Amino acid sequence: MSKSDYKHSTSKTNSDIKDLWQTPVEVYEFLNARFSFVCDVAASDHNHLHLNYLTESYNSLINGWSHLKGGYVFCNPPYSKILPWVKKAKEASDQGVGTVMLLPVDTSVEWFKTLKNTASEICFITGGRISFVRSDTKKKVNGNNKGSLYAVFNPRSFGECKVSCVDRDEIFSTYEKIKDSIPDKTLNAVWPKEVNSIFNLIESAKSLPAVLQLKVKQSINKMIIDRFPHDQMVIATQNLVDRMEAKA
CATH class of the missing domain: 1.10.8 (Helicase, Ruva Protein; domain 3)
Structure with a gap:
C-alpha cells in the first residue's frame, strides 16, 4: 500500500465504480446546514448532491474551483488519490473559496499529514462507520473498512488546525430534525x-x-x-x- 494515498486494497467493489460512491444525503445535509454549499466539485451526473456540480469532464484537479467565489464547496473526492485534492482545496482557500472534504480516516499516510498542516478544522466521525451509496443502484452498502472525517478549509481562518469529533448518531438525528425544512433544491439552489x-x-x-x-x-x-x-x-x-x- 502506498504511504502517499489511500488505496482500495481490501475493497471488493467493482473497479468501475470505486471512485463513484455517493455521499449519504444525511451526511451531506448535516454539513450543508452549516456551510450552505455553492457547488459539489467532485461529482458525476449520477452522484451529485448539489444542482451546481463539476464532473470528471471539467477536471477539478487541473482547473480548480477558485472561480466559485462567495461560499463553500463540498468535495467527496476519489479515494484512490486524495493528496492532489487536499492540495487543490488549500489552493482554493488561499484564493478565498472554502472547501469541506469528506475523507477516510488514515492518519499514517502523506495526505493526512498535508491535511493536518493546511486545513483549518478536522472533525472525526465517531460511533460507527458511514455506509456510502452505490452510484449505480442508489443503495447504501455496509462494510466500509475505514472510519470517516470531514475537513474544513476556511479561507478566513488562521493558526493551528482545530481537531474535534462528532458522533455518527448525531449526524443522522440532526438530519431527521431538519429534513422537512430542507428547501427544494430545484427552486432554492445556492449559487456562486x-x-x-x-x-x-x-x-x-x-x-x-x-x-x-x-x-x-x-x-x-x-x-x-x-x-x-x-x-x-x-x-x-x-x-x-x-x-x-x-x-x-
Missing part, C-alpha cells in the same frame, strides 16, 4: 456569487417562472466554468432570457 451577479443584471430574468430561472442560472454557471468573458456571459444570458420570454 458571480452567477447571481450576472443573473441580477438581466432585469427581465426575475419575472420568469422559477423553473426557467433555474435553467438561466445553470446556463450562467456553465459559462463561468468554461471561463467565458464576463461581457459575453451577459449578452448570452440576455439572449437566453429573451428566447424564454418569447416562448412564454
